[in-house]
Amino acid sequence: MTESLLEVRDLEKHFYERDTLVDRALGGEPVSIQAVDGVSFDVREGETLGLVGESGCGKSTCGETLLRLQDPTGGTVRFDGEDVLDLSGDDLRSFRRNAQVVFQDPFSSLDPRMTVGATVRQPLDVHSVGTKAERTERVCELLERVGLSSDQYDRYPHEFSGGQRQRIGIARALALEPDFIVLDEPTSALDVSVQAQILNLLSDLQDEFDLTYLLISHDLSVIRHISDRVAVMYLGELVEVGPVADIFESPKHPYTQALLESVPRASTDERDREIETLSGDVPSPRNPPSGCRFRTRCPSVIPPEDVTIDQREYRQIMDVRERIESREVDLDSAWEYVADEQPSSGGSSLRSLLGDDVREDPFRERHAEAFVDRLEERMLDVELSGSHAQTVRSALHELCYEDWEGAASILAEEYESVCEVVSPALQDDRTHPVACHLYDQPDSVTANVADADVSAPVGDTVRTDGAESD
Amino acid sequence: MPRDLLSVRDLTTRFFTQEGQVNAVEKVSFDVEEGEVLGIVGESGSGKSVTALSLVDLVEDPGRIVTGEINYRNSELAESASENAPDAVDGDFVDVRKLPERHRRALRGPDFATIFQDPASSLNPSLPVGEQIAEAVEVQRRASANPRSTRSRTQSYGLGKFLLGTALPGQGYLTEESKARAIELLELVGIPDPAERAEALPHEYSGGMLQRAMIAQALAGEPELLIADEPTTALDVTIQAQILDILGDIQEETGMTILLITHNLGVIARMCDRVGVMYAGEIVERGSLEDVFDNPVHPYTQGLLGSIPDLESAGGRLQPIEGNVPSLLDQEMEDRCYFADRCPNAMEECLEKPPEFPGPGSPDHAAKCYLADHPYEPEQALPEDYFDDESSDTTVGRDDGKDDASGEGVSADD
Numbered sequence: 001m002t003e004s005l006l007e008v009r010d011l012e013k014h015f016y017e018r019d020t021l022v023d024r025a026l027g028g029e030p031v032s033i034q035a036v037d038g039v040s041f042d043v044r045e046g047e048t049l050g051l052v053g054e055s056g057c058g059k060s061t062c063g064e065t066l067l068r069l070q071d072p073t074g075g076t077v078r079f080d081g082e083d084v085l086d087l088s089g090d091d092l093r094s095f096r097r098n099a100q101v102v103f104q105d106p107f108s109s110l111d112p113r114m115t116v117g118a119t120v121r122q123p124l125d126v127h128s129v130g131t132k133a134e135r136t137e138r139v140c141e142l143l144e145r146v147g148l149s150s151d152q153y154d155r156y157p158h159e160f161s162g163g164q165r166q167r168i169g170i171a172r173a174l175a176l177e178p179d180f181i182v183l184d185e186p187t188s189a190l191d192v193s194v195q196a197q198i199l200n201l202l203s204d205l206q207d208e209f210d211l212t213y214l215l216i217s218h219d220l221s222v223i224r225h226i227s228d229r230v231a232v233m234y235l236g237e238l239v240e241v242g243p244v245a246d247i248f249e250s251p252k253h254p255y256t257q258a259l260l261e262s263v264p265r266a267s268t269d270e271r272d273r274e275i276e277t278l279s280g281d282v283p284s285p286r287n288p289p290s291g292c293r294f295r296t297r298c299p300s301v302i303p304p305e306d307v308t309i310d311q312r313e314y315r316q317i318m319d320v321r322e323r324i325e326s327r328e329v330d331l332d333s334a335w336e337y338v339a340d341e342q343p344s345s346g347g348s349s350l351r352s353l354l355g356d357d358v359r360e361d362p363f364r365e366r367h368a369e370a371f372v373d374r375l376e377e378r379m380l381d382v383e384l385s386g387s388h389a390q391t392v393r394s395a396l397h398e399l400c401y402e403d404w405e406g407a408a409s410i411l412a413e414e415y416e417s418v419c420e421v422v423s424p425a426l427q428d429d430r431t432h433p434v435a436c437h438l439y440d441q442p443d444s445v446t447a448n449v450a451d452a453d454v455s456a457p458v459g460d461t462v463r464t465d466g467a468e469s470d
Numbered sequence: 471m472p473r474d475l476l477s478v479r480d481l482t483t484r485f486f487t488q489e490g491q492v493n494a495v496e497k498v499s500f501d502v503e504e505g506e507v508l509g510i511v512g513e514s515g516s517g518k519s520v521t522a523l524s525l526v527d528l529v530e531d532p533g534r535i536v537t538g539e540i541n542y543r544n545s546e547l548a549e550s551a552s553e554n555a556p557d558a559v560d561g562d563f564v565d566v567r568k569l570p571e572r573h574r575r576a577l578r579g580p581d582f583a584t585i586f587q588d589p590a591s592s593l594n595p596s597l598p599v600g601e602q603i604a605e606a607v608e609v610q611r612r613a614s615a616n617p618r619s620t621r622s623r624t625q626s627y628g629l630g631k632f633l634l635g636t637a638l639p640g641q642g643y644l645t646e647e648s649k650a651r652a653i654e655l656l657e658l659v660g661i662p663d664p665a666e667r668a669e670a671l672p673h674e675y676s677g678g679m680l681q682r683a684m685i686a687q688a689l690a691g692e693p694e695l696l697i698a699d700e701p702t703t704a705l706d707v708t709i710q711a712q713i714l715d716i717l718g719d720i721q722e723e724t725g726m727t728i729l730l731i732t733h734n735l736g737v738i739a740r741m742c743d744r745v746g747v748m749y750a751g752e753i754v755e756r757g758s759l760e761d762v763f764d765n766p767v768h769p770y771t772q773g774l775l776g777s778i779p780d781l782e783s784a785g786g787r788l789q790p791i792e793g794n795v796p797s798l799l800d801q802e803m804e805d806r807c808y809f810a811d812r813c814p815n816a817m818e819e820c821l822e823k824p825p826e827f828p829g830p831g832s833p834d835h836a837a838k839c840y841l842a843d844h845p846y847e848p849e850q851a852l853p854e855d856y857f858d859d860e861s862s863d864t865t866v867g868r869d870d871g872k873d874d875a876s877g878e879g880v881s882a883d884d
Contacts, residue, residue, distance in 0.1 A: 191514055259708060261711075265739060267763060268764055
């Protein structure tokens with residue numbers, strides 16, 4: 001196995017909102033946004049590691065933090081054996097020579113008032129490489145190498161198209177002969193025909209200069225095309241890391257599976273391909289879900305061992321729980337509906353019907369069944385069987401008296417999942433580790449599972465065949 | 471045999487900018503069949519969005535539709551138009567461009583509805599989402615009560631209006647029915663707890679939810695034709711899959727016709743029955759999905775398909791299309807096949823503009839390329855440096871600069 005050029009361990013970057021002096025003086029609690037929350041991976045010499053995830057998952061912040069373009073709030077980054085986060089002075093300068101970056105937006109990442117030549121020459125100037133004539137010659141060489149012409153030395157960025165500007169950005173990153181380049185969405189702003197040119201250029205340059213890439217992208221087909229290994233990120237955490245063929249051909253984590261399934265293929269079979277779309281949106285990184293962060297959308301969320309339930313019903317109950325816990329159920333409109341169904345109460349306003357003392361209110365008492373029926377109709381897409389329907393109804397019944405906590409605790413007691421109690425972790429000793437309770441988890445995690453008195457079906461292969469191939 | 475709902479002939483839209491005339495859409499002709507999903511695919515600046523805007527007459531200055539017919543089948547409209555605009559009517563078809571402005575405006579909503587790429591900028595940030603959808607419902611309600619007139623359909627926003635509405639609650643623009651319908655529409659597009667979410671402002675919605683709200687708004691008028699311009703480009707793939715699902719379901723349920731405009735070939739493959747490929751303002755190839763994806767004739771279509779990295783297999787090197795998208799400035803456009811300078815199979819006859827030839831696939835299949843008519847003749851090939859000479863007067867870099875300047879005017883959306 002080749003050596004690791006970059007070792008990232010538990011990297012953490014939290015941003016704080018409402019954290020100014022005034023806010024503190026007024027006694028406000030700063031709100032933390034956990035953009036990157038404990039990410040560990042290696043980038044081996046000469047390889048391309050693809051970091052893939054949806055917008056807001058923290059992949060770009062991760063790239064910027066490990067280059068020290070932003071200061072991390074925790075963790076370590078070792079580059080070529082040295083601790084990047086401790087560097088200063090000359091050591092930091094030499095690290096910056098060796099680790100470069102190409103940004104996404106070729107329109108805002110070039111100074112519009114600098115000529116192309118000056119832009120590419122600037123890193124050489126800053127690091128005082130060679131004489132002025134040598135630098136100019138080197139710039140011309142670089143421009144030619146990335147497919148521009150040295151005649152264009154004195155032109156300004158606005159005279160170039162998007163693809164050409166991205167070539168300028170690449171030439172600038174190459175100027176100091178780095179070992180390692182972070183490519184942050186290098187082709188996202190480009191059309192497909194130009195994207196293909198740039199991807200080919202990047203792989204040619206990698207062969208020629210023995211470069212190591214960290215490719216950050218949301219585009220799975222780009223990731224597949226040029227990565228050797230892939231890390232999948234969700235809401236600030238890595239959920240799965242592995243060789244590109246393993247990730248794309250036998251994805252393990254339910255999120256990776258859903259992500260791959262969601263991409264529309266450009267082929268005529270596409271229309272007949274059945275896809276199970278993920279429900280809901282990505283939760284806010286201000287208040288991420290406990291345990292596994294994907295559990296709020298996961299189709300394979302694990303039911304407690306002593307509960308026998310159909311997976312779709314369980315997913316449905318977990319969604320209902322989520323809505324009750326965040327109090328996102330519109331009770332008034334349900335009462336209004338109930339009131340409208342009563343011929344006697346027509347015309348009178350809802351407030352006059354509902355008494356102030358919720359527990360002793362005859363109206364609520366009388367129409368509780370109708371109210372629960374209405375909520376059930378509104379909230380459930382899947383019909384629940386037997387005892388589960390009973391449990392859910394009894395929880396919804398608590399909502400008659402606006403007892404949110406009561407409702408939540410009825411469901412939590414019965415349906416608490418290992419996924420919400422214990423955070424899964426990537427196994428260290430695997431070539432294809434995955435952070436999910438459906439698979440063997442490291443000892444530290446299984447210990448937590450035992451403590452929390454919930455049982456994970458360790459080593460179970462609920463959804464994926466051949467899950468334990470490594 | 472499905473009937474055509476819309477039949478566009480020689481639509482030409484130009485932008486008269488300071489740098490010169492930009493030929494954004496050049497003699498585009500296509501038919502949209504009732505109940506189908508027609509896709510238009512192309513890269514930035516190919517004119518696909520301008521085509522969509524031209525259909526609904528929303529091209530902004532300095533752009534103008536120069537010529538062309540937009541024939542729309544609607545017997546009711548034909549009847550009412552035959553009185554005041556007889557020359558616009560041809561059987562059941564009405565040439566929308568020949569209708570008076572106010573009649574044309576009245577088509578937006580009940581006949582043509584549009585969803586744009588960026589939902590966040592398409593909604594008013596200071597009004598609750600439900601209210602904005604209810605407004606679309608209200609417009610439609612008033613329109614059907616009093617067809618073909620635009621008076622008092624839309625509401626103006628201002629301090630006076632606001633104060634009046636507060637002082638005299640009965641003066642509100644929106645009725646309870648349209649509010650209830652708005653909530654129904656939100657439910658239809660899969661927004662959980664629609665009654666409560668209807669009260670929320672756009673910034674409280676996520677991107678996917680906003681796009682759902684946009685779809686709900688477009689559906690308010692129960693349109694005959696839904697024009698979806700890059701409806702999922704701003705969204706993540708998992709959300710994109712949700713939105714495409716909803717569009718597909720609604721289309722299946724209501725039999726609505728959809729014109730889907732996108733640069734994403736995967737989205738086209740998932741949704742469309744027929745496809746048109748645009749390049750430099752022209753539809754260079756069209757046909758059924760199978761014609762275009764499995765048997766493309768035009769080298770541009772082939773290049774486009776060849777440059778997408780494959781998700782299913784690691785694959786070797788990509789086959790990009792060399793060069794850049796051409797300038798659409800009139801003075802720089804020669805009267806030849808616009809793709810000839812990037813085409814691997816350019817021949818001498820390509821210096822003359824190719825007409826549309828039928829393709830080898832279904833009866834719909836056609837391409838603006840001589841290769842559709844007869845095979846490639848190597849001895850006729852243009853020398854490789856043929857177009858280099860041309861660009862040496864205006865060097866490559868400058869060429870592109872102009873390209874960009876014009877591109878911004880043409881399609882700020884890309």
